[in-house]
Amino acid sequence: MDPRAVEVALPLPLQSTFTYRVPDGFDLPSRGVRVLVPFGPRRVIGLVTGPAVSRPETMKDVVEVLDEVPLAPPPLMDLAAWMGEHYLAAPGECYRLVLPPAGVRASRAVVRLTGGEPSDADPVLQALQAGPLPLSTLAKRMRRDPTARIARLRREGRVEVDQDLARPGFRQLRFAVLTAAAADLKPRGRAQAEVLGRLTAAGGRALIPDVLRDRPSLRGALDRLVEQGAIVIEEERAVRTPEMLEGPARLRPEATADQVSVLEPVLAALGQGFAPFLLHGVTGSGKTEVYFRAIERTLEQGRSALLLVPEIALTPLLVRAAVGRLGRVVSVLHSELSVGERHDQWWRLREGDARVAIGARSAVFAPLTEVGLVIVDEEHEAAYKQDESPRYHGRDVAVMRARLEGAVALLGSATPSLESNHNAHAGKYRRLVLPRRIGSQGMARVDVVDRRQTLKAGGDPILTPSLRDALAERLQRKEQSLLLLNRRGYATSLLCRECGMQAMCPNCSVALTLHKGGRVALCHYCAYETSAPRACGSCQGEYLRLTGYGTEKVLEAVRAALPTARVERLDRDLAVRRGAVARVLASFEAGETDILVGTQMIAKGHDFPRVTLVGVVDADVGLGLPDFRAAERTFQLLTQVAGRAGRADLPGEVILQSHLPDHYALQLACAQDYDAFFDREMEFRRTMAYPPAATLVNLILRARDSTEGAAAADAIATRLRSQAAGNFRVLGPAFAPLARLRQEHRFQVLLKGRRKAMRDAVRAALVERYGSVRWPGVAVDVDPVTIM
Ligand code: ADP
Ligand code: ZN
Numbered sequence: 001m002d003p004r005a006v007e008v009a010l011p012l013p014l015q016s017t018f019t020y021r022v023p024d025g026f027d028l029p030s031r032g033v034r035v036l037v038p039f040g041p042r043r044v045i046g047l048v049t050g051p052a053v054s055r056p057e058t059m060k061d062v063v064e065v066l067d068e069v070p071l072a073p074p075p076l077m078d079l080a081a082w083m084g085e086h087y088l089a090a091p092g093e094c095y096r097l098v099l100p101p102a103g104v105r106a107s108r109a110v111v112r113l114t115g116g117e118p119s120d121a122d123p124v125l126q127a128l129q130a131g132p133l134p135l136s137t138l139a140k141r142m143r144r145d146p147t148a149r150i151a152r153l154r155r156e157g158r159v160e161v162d163q164d165l166a167r168p169g170f171r172q173l174r175f176a177v178l179t180a181a182a183a184d185l186k187p188r189g190r191a192q193a194e195v196l197g198r199l200t201a202a203g204g205r206a207l208i209p210d211v212l213r214d215r216p217s218l219r220g221a222l223d224r225l226v227e228q229g230a231i232v233i234e235e236e237r238a239v240r241t242p243e244m245l246e247g248p249a250r251l252r253p254e255a256t257a258d259q260v261s262v263l264e265p266v267l268a269a270l271g272q273g274f275a276p277f278l279l280h281g282v283t284g285s286g287k288t289e290v291y292f293r294a295i296e297r298t299l300e301q302g303r304s305a306l307l308l309v310p311e312i313a314l315t316p317l318l319v320r321a322a323v324g325r326l327g328r329v330v331s332v333l334h335s336e337l338s339v340g341e342r343h344d345q346w347w348r349l350r351e352g353d354a355r356v357a358i359g360a361r362s363a364v365f366a367p368l369t370e371v372g373l374v375i376v377d378e379e380h381e382a383a384y385k386q387d388e389s390p391r392y393h394g395r396d397v398a399v400m401r402a403r404l405e406g407a408v409a410l411l412g413s414a415t416p417s418l419e420s421n422h423n424a425h426a427g428k429y430r431r432l433v434l435p436r437r438i439g440s441q442g443m444a445r446v447d448v449v450d451r452r453q454t455l456k457a458g459g460d461p462i463l464t465p466s467l468r469d470a471l472a473e474r475l476q477r478k479e480q481s482l483l484l485l486n487r488r489g490y491a492t493s494l495l496c497r498e499c500g501m502q503a504m505c506p507n508c509s510v511a512l513t514l515h516k517g518g519r520v521a522l523c524h525y526c527a528y529e530t531s532a533p534r535a536c537g538s539c540q541g542e543y544l545r546l547t548g549y550g551t552e553k554v555l556e557a558v559r560a561a562l563p564t565a566r567v568e569r570l571d572r573d574l575a576v577r578r579g580a581v582a583r584v585l586a587s588f589e590a591g592e593t594d595i596l597v598g599t600q601m602i603a604k605g606h607d608f609p610r611v612t613l614v615g616v617v618d619a620d621v622g623l624g625l626p627d628f629r630a631a632e633r634t635f636q637l638l639t640q641v642a643g644r645a646g647r648a649d650l651p652g653e654v655i656l657q658s659h660l661p662d663h664y665a666l667q668l669a670c671a672q673d674y675d676a677f678f679d680r681e682m683e684f685r686r687t688m689a690y691p692p693a694a695t696l697v698n699l700i701l702r703a704r705d706s707t708e709g710a711a712a713a714d715a716i717a718t719r720l721r722s723q724a725a726g727n728f729r730v731l732g733p734a735f736a737p738l739a740r741l742r743q744e745h746r747f748q749v750l751l752k753g754r755r756k757a758m759r760d761a762v763r764a765a766l767v768e769r770y771g772s773v774r775w776p777g778v779a780v781d782v783d784p785v786t787i788m
Pocket of ligand 2: 506507510523527528742
C-alpha cells in the first residue's frame with residue numbers, strides 16, 4: 001500500500017470514501033484533517049478518515065491540506081464512522097455533521113512569500129510581493145481559482161500558507177492603546193492632538209472605529225502615531241454572542257430529597273467511564289435541576305457536557321435557566337443563529353472556551369473535547385430522528401457518543417420511549433425515578449368527555465359544554481388555559497358534495513389542507529400551495545364543503561364562544577416566521593394571553609405556573625394512523641400535555657374530548673399510569689414483532705415511473721428474501737403509505753429481525769443492483785421512528 005495514500009470522505013451522497021495521494025511537499029494529514037481534492041470537474045473539501053483502505057488503479061493528488069491539526073476530535077470521527085455503518089448512510093454525509101457549519105472555507109488561509117525575490121512573472125508571487133494576502137483576496141485578484149497554483153508554489157517552497165492566523169475566522173476587534181512613549185511626544189498638528197485627546201478621554205484604550213468616529217480623516221494621524229510608537233494596536237477576537245446567551249444569574253435551589261436520591265448514582269458515575277441512565281420523572285418533578293447539578297459536577301471535574309433538547313425554539317426557559325446557572329461556559333446551538341454566530345459558537349466549543357453545549361438533535365456533534373456527560377431531555381421525542389439522510393436518531397447517537405467518550409449518558413422523560421424503558425428493564429440502562437411533582441400539587445385531575453354522547457345532543461363540534469365552561473371559569477379567575485389539537489390549518493379537506501371527490505395535491509397522494517380561514521389550500525408534505533378551488537376538479541361541481549378542523553378553526557371557535565378572551569395560536573405555520581414562536585411563548589408566560597391554542601408544540605416541556613386547565617379538543621388525532629407507534633405517540637402526547645396543568649401552587653384540571661374513550665392509550669394516560677401502558681404496549685410489539693421487540697429496517701424506493709419503481713422494489717425484495725435465512729422477515733414490496741410524494745411513486749420494503757443480518761443483506765442487495773457508490777432513489781431507514 002502506498003504510504004502516502006489516504007482515505008477521504010466527500011460531503012456527497014455517495015456510499016464510499018475515496019483514495020487520494022498526498023504529494024511529497026505536504027506533511028501526511030492525520031485523521032480529521034480537511035483536504036481539498038479534485039472530484040470530477042470540481043474541487044471539493046473532504047475529510048481524511050485515515051490511511052487508504054484499498055489500492056485503486058488510478059489515484060489523484062490532494063490539492064491542498066487545509067488544517068494542521070484535526071478539525072474533528074477523534075471520538076467524533078469514531079462517531080461518524082459508526083453512523084455510516086449503523087444507518088447504512090453515506091460516509092461523507094455523516095462526516096459532514098462533525099465539521100463546522102457551512103461557510104467555513106479554506107480561503108481563510110493567508111499566503112506569504114518565503115524568502116528570496118520572485119524571479120518570474122508569476123501573478124501569485126507578484127501579488128504577494130507587497131505582503132501576505134488572504135487566499136480569498138488572491139482568488140478575487142486572480143480571476144481564476146489560484147488554489148492549485150498556490151499548492152504547487154508551496155510544494156516548491158516559494159510560498160507558505162498560514163492556516164492559523166485567521167483560520168477560525170472570528171471577527172477581529174482592533175483597539176488603539178496609548179503607550180508610555182505617548183507622554184513624551186509632542187503631537188504634530190491638530191489631527192494628532194485630537195487622536196491623543198480622544199484616546200486619553202477613553203481611558204487610554206478604545207476601539208479604532210470609536211477613535212475615528214465622525215472623522216475618518218483622523219486615520220492618517222493615527223497611523224503616524226503608531227509609527228512613532230505612541231500608540232499600539234491590539235487585536236481581540238469578537239465572538240458574536242447571540243442574545244439568548246445573556247441574562248441574569250440564577251439562584252441554585254435546595255435539591256429535594258427525591259432529586260438527591262437520583263443524583264447520587266449519577267454523580268458517583270461521573271468520571272468513571274461510560275454509564276447510561278434513564279431518568280423517568282413525571283412532569284414537573286424537577287428533572288432540569290438534576291441535569292444542572294450533574295453538569296456542574298462534570299465541569300468541576302474539568303470535563304464538558306452536552307444537553308440535547310427536542311426543539312430549541314420551544315425551550316427558551318430551559319436555555320435561559322442554563323445560562324443563568326452555568327454562565328459564560330454555555331453555548332447554545334440554535335437554528336435561528338446567523339451563520340456568523342453559528343460559526344463562532346462552533347469554534348468556542350472546539351477551542352474549549354465553551355464547555356457546555358445546548359441544542360437540538362445536531363448538537364450531539366458539538367465539537368467538545370473531554371466530554372463527561374451527555375444528557376437527552378424528553379428522550380422519547382420523535383424530533384430526535386432525522387428524516388433525511390443520514391437518518392440517525394439523536395438519542396441513540398448521543399448514547400453512542402457517551403460510550404465513545406467514556407461519559408455518563410442521562411436520558412430523561414416523563415414518558416420514556418418503549419426502547420429506553422425496555423433497555424432499562426433489560427439492565428442496559430440504570431433506571432432512576434422521580435415519582436412526584438415539586439411542591440404541594442399532585443398530578444392534575446383528568447376527565448374524558450365522550451364525544452359520541454355530546455354529538456348526539458348536537459351543539460358545537462369543537463368545544464363541548466364542559467370544555468367551554470371550564471375555559472370560561474379560568475377566564476374569570478384570571479388563570480390560563482392550553483387547548484391542544486394536533487392538527488394545524490383551518491379545515492382538513494375540501495369535499496365536493498356532488499361527486500364526493502376531495503381536493504388533492506397534484507404532486508402527492510395527499511388531501512389538501514385548508515388554511516387562512518379556508519382561502520388557501522396547502523399540501524403538508526410538499527408545501528404545494530394554491531388558492532382554495534371554487535369548483536370540484538373532477539366534476540366541476542360548485543358545491544364544495546370544508547370538512548374536519550384544525551388549530552385555526554379552534555382559535556375561531558374559542559373567540560366566538562369567549563369574545564373577551566385573549567387567544568393566541570402556536571403551531572408550525574407560525575414557526576416559519578423567525579422569532580414568532582418565542583414571541584407567542586413570551587406573551588403567554590407574561591400572562592398577556594389567556595388561552596393558547598396549538599399543536600403538540602404546546603405540549604413540550606414548558607413550565608407555565610398559571611396554567612390550570614388543559615383541554616384536548618380531539619384526543620383521537622393520531623390514534624387512527626397506520627403506524628405501529630400510534631398508541632405510544634398518543635399516550636405520550638396526552639400525558640405530556642396533561643402535565644402542563646397545575647404547577648406551582650394552583651391545582652390543575654385536564655379535559656380530553658374523544659370518540660374512543662375506551663382506548664387503552666387514553667385510559668392509561670388519564671390514569672397517568674406509565675408502567676401499565678408500557679406492559680400493555682410491549683405485548684402488542686412482541687406479537688407483531690415491532691420495536692423494541694425486533695429491529696426494523698425500512699426501504700423506500702422512489703421512482704418517477706410507477707412500473708419501473710415496482711420492478712426495482714420487487715427485485716430487491718426477492719433478493720433480500722433469498723438472504724433472510726431465518727434471521728429476518730421481508731414484508732412487501734407494497735405501496736408506501738404515502739404512495740406518491742413530490743411527483744414520485746414510493747414503494748416500501750420492510751424488514752424485521754436481526755440487525756446485523758439485515759444490514760449486511762440490504763447493503764449487498766443495493767450494491768448488487770446499483771453498485772457501491774450511488775444508490776439513487778433509495779432511502780434506507782434503520783430503526784425508523786415511523787413507517788408511514
Ligand atoms: P420537569 O422537567 O421534570 O417537568 P422542571 O424541571 O420543569 O420539571 O421543574 C418543575 C418546577 O419545579 C420548576 O418550576 C422548577 O423551577 C421547580 N423546581 C425544581 N427543582 C426544585 C427545587 N429543588 N426546589 C424548588 N423548586 C424546584
Ligand atoms: Zn404535495
